[in-house]
Amino acid sequence: MPTRSSRLCPRCLARFGVWFIAGLVLLPVLVVVWRALEPAGEMWPQIVRNRLAGYLWQSAVLIVGVTFLAILFGVPAAWHVSVHDFPGRRIFEWALLLPLAMPGFVAALAYLDAVEGLIPFYVWIREHFGLEVFLLSQKITPWIFATGILAATLFPYVFLSCRGAFAREAAGSLEAARMLGAGNLRTFLTVAAPMARPAIAAGASLVAMETINDYGVVSAFGLQPLTPGIFRAWTEGYPGAAMRLAVILMAMALLFVSVERWQRGRRRFASDSAETPLARRRLRPAGALWAWTVCLLPLLLGFLIPAWRMLRWALHSPNPVEWAEHAVAAGNSLMLAAGSALLIILGAVVLVGSRRAFAGRSTFLAQRMGLLGYAFPSALVAVGVGAIVSTLSAQPGLGVFALSASVLGLIYAYFVRFLAVGIQPAAAGFETVSSSLHEAARTLGARPLRALLQVDLPLVRPALAAGATLAFIDVFKELTLTLVLRPFDFETLATRIYRLTGESRIPDAAAPGLFMVLISLIGLAPLTRLLRREPWPALGRSETRSRDEEGRGSNGPTP
């Protein structure tokens, strides 16, 4: 019989670790689904009768509007930046990512007073078109603002995925189309746009995901889609109803996630990556002007205008009394974000590393489940973790830990929600490091853990750092979960900005808002580097693909 190590079996240990993490991620959702199946109480029929239809159609209008507008902002900008050359193109290439650093609720703050600026316009409408049009226009305005703000801050998802599609995957076909005499517009409409369709769909479904997650923007403009509805039910003391609504929200999220995955899969097969980068076509002045308009407009709306306005407020109305409270809130945010990011990256390493050391169906599944967290809307995770925390602190003897329990609950919720943010770069990093390095270490007598620590981890360190940074930023600017789960009297920067905005103390909220944007900007650095990074000199890469046994389980697409 083969000898087996008499020590604690590392494979069993790893399997326990990955399933423990997967269980942590799934637990809140299971709790919500379980509780949603129980009788919901008398409030539920009322909510269904009076509110549900409103929640649903408001969500639907918002999703359609934001997604459409984000495509309108993102696709033409990506097209010009990828295939044309015009003065300022290199700046736009990264500047169009800036809106990612502008959380929606921060941008909302900068636009909120513009609604008041519209009063003369309303008066004019009232005088010229009568009362009904006036009322209608007043009803529509918040929709326009909310949709516009969400689209202007979320369009970079579409921009990013399309830029990749235009620059790399479609480059060969684009050149072929030009050689066959197709003009600019015709190339775009007949070749580029159809080829980029999976990329557009993938980006758009991310936008839709973020839209249904949003709480800050919609509530600032008084809209009532599903997420605020869940909040309302929860804070009014109807957890059962909140959980049923959360299940509906999850169904929507799963729909978008599956669209994204399906389209991404198609993109992988369609990709026939060109070896040489696309030769950019130089635009004439008129074309360049058009390209400028297309690139500058979303950038202005999504970043420059709000940033500029906040900068002015922050400089002109310094309110020293506020600064102490700002600092406390910022301290809380930094602490939470750092702690969660650390846990997240640890979890990601356990999941991805076990997969490297013990390839197998169970570790693969567990990693998949870790990724699922991102498909769970914030409101769902919030009520799920909220229910767990309240059950735990209701236990006799645990009540004294109530406060720490809710901070821990907050960190736990961040972990569930953003574990995927850590897993993705980690998995991508591991993919650039050939698995034969790990195998080489093993055949040289290294046990799995030593092989991971001495060979794999040093090589994926940049990817892990990027993952930790992204998770840090995401937690730092998280609002929805935090509002539900934070302990009484505990404020993060995000909730503070949200509260100040709600109290119409917009100028006071400008400084923390700006601070949040600055911190988020740091997160863009690894993001852009991640897109074009060459980890180590082309050594030992890509051979995982060239093994001659096609029957080997493929690594599977990592989202």
Add this chain to the structure above:
Amino acid sequence: MIRLQVQNLSKTYRRGREPAVKDVSFEIPEGDLLSLVGASGSGKTTLLRLIAGLERPDAGDIRLDARIISCPKGVCPPEERGIGLVFQHQALFPHLTVERNIAFGLRHLDAGERAAVVAPLLELVGLSHLGKRYPHELAGGERQRVALARALAPSPRLLLLDEPFSSLDARLRQAVRDETRAILKARGATALFVTHETGDALSIADRIVVLRQGAVQQDGVPSEVYYAPANAYVASFFGACNFLPVNSLPHPSGARIRCQVGPPALSRGPNPGGEGPGFGIWVRPEDLELVSPENTGALTGSVVKVGFHGAYLEVTLLCEHEAGESFEVIVWHHGPFMVRPGETWAVAPLPQRPRPL
């Protein structure tokens, strides 16, 4: 003494699929260099990974020095087998220097002992001056030698090499493979290497095992596999080969051809003579020459194709069988006269040449 023994080994990756390795048996005596040859998809890499302990077999077992190290019930993990592996793309650790790469498998030794192992190895592979470099600062052939030294450092009982020369260009390749054989023989290592390049296998292996679709086709010394192929697949895998039906030869001068009629060539293997109708013989194109068609007793045919290959012309003739069927014969023509398509020539066996049997 038998170092490695593989018995009835089978492995299927996915249920319902063709097995990647089916019922494979062979053994390697101590100090021998065995080559596993096969086209891509023939299961040779799977076999290698099974022996290395990176995969678990479905049936059969693997014994190292008579001790079972793999069977369907369990697999001794790779780090406990004492088997070294040289990877196709070397898999050198890019963040470690050459010296630390080689010393990676020597953790049980202290620093002084480690240096005492690494230094002579570096000298053996001729890289003493490059010990402090990083892998990406080395040339392809140097990296290959580092990978070899790294795998040899813990003195493995068996060394596996996975397509060790495939990442090298043609000119470097020959030098590195001769070097590799010299190094392995100098260390007295027992080794198994996998390749799809028949040239590599023929020139450095002591013994060759030919795989096709996961099954062993032939197991023999290089010249045996080359000149006495067990079947049509092996024959054509090692280069162009003519199958001459027995009764196509005008007179029994076939006795002069090394691949003899009937035994022993045709008696080996379950499918003597391959797919051709009736019996025949395998003749390599370099063992034939073109002679004048007036030459009685030779096989005549008309030239259909002439290809220039530098050292020789590859002449394809269409010959006619007694029964009226026609078949192609390829001859590597070194003669001083020119051959053109459409001409009629006769084919005759060359006088036997020396073979390293």
